[in-house]
Amino acid sequence: MQLVKAGLCAFGMSGKVFHAPFLKEHPGFFISAIVERSKEESKEKYPEATICRSVEEMLQHADVELVIINTPVQTHYEYAKKALEAGKNIIVEKPFTVNVEEAEELVKLAEEKGLFLSVYQNRRFDRDFQQVKKVIHEGKLGNIKEAEIRFDRFRTAPSGKQHKENPDQVGSGSLHDLGAHLVDQAIQYFGYPEKLFADVFSMKGSEFANDYFEILLFYKNDLRVRLKSSVFTKEDHYAYKFHGDRGSFLQERTDNQEAELxxxxxxxxxxxxMQPLKEADGILNYLNENSETERIFTSSEAGNYMDYYQEIYEHIVFGYPLPSPGKEVIQNMKIIDASLKSSKEEKVIVL
Known part of the structure; x- marks a missing residue:
């Protein structure tokens, strides 16, 4: 099996949870280098990886061919550009960048260098997201007229992470963090909308970055899609609510890969x-072919973030399609940028 040598730009939560374990367990990858600026925490589980004290030092390693940009979003553009200029293929954590201009420049540079750029949209591999996708594909809802996707948390106290909560830092806040997932999911389900209206602000106060947003996406055929997130949600049952002219589907956000990792x-x-669910996590209520109502409790199948790295490997070795290519995720950044503009100007933005 061809071995792909990878380097991690950081060994914080993202590196420890979402990347290193999968790179280690996949037989087609080898973690060649990890950036730790002062510590050596990675040595225990990844003793064969060279510890580098800076991203620049790691990029000098000739054997590193794939670089994972898993640093704060404010540094994505800088490090991704340096990695591409060093001749490395790259995976960039979501959100891709702080704005669409940075994203477009990186995609252009990758194309000029003949390198690939993938954005780590791991929630495409969540069990709940895939279950909704399956129901849509089956067509039992008919023509979908309304959809709502939520990603709520109960985190009322500040985390202390400046790159996420300082309102003066571009790219901070829930819209870039959780919104990057919801926007991506909406586009995966329905494509790119025609226009939007958004409300983005901080429930904790103006001294903090946005922690609440609601985005209304307008599509052709009168479809409306609402994306919403709040850190003041102690309990909310269904994260996905889809309604069509033949029925409705409600789906809980039940993927717990992150918690397990x-x-x-x-x-x-x-x-x-991942273990199978012990109880149903969705409700499908629709009119069957005889126009009779059927109400079914559904159970989603386990998701697997390993599938992302398998697709990366197959792209490198066999030339199969690249998962979440940067050129595709530029659309996500356009919606995030437009949402900020819409909220600030209090008007509908045509995309």
């Missing part, structure tokens, strides 16, 4: 490593 789970390669 944080707790120390090892993601197995080539097989499911």
């Amino acid at each position: 944080v707790a120390g789970a090892i993601p197995a390669y080539g097989k499911e490593w």
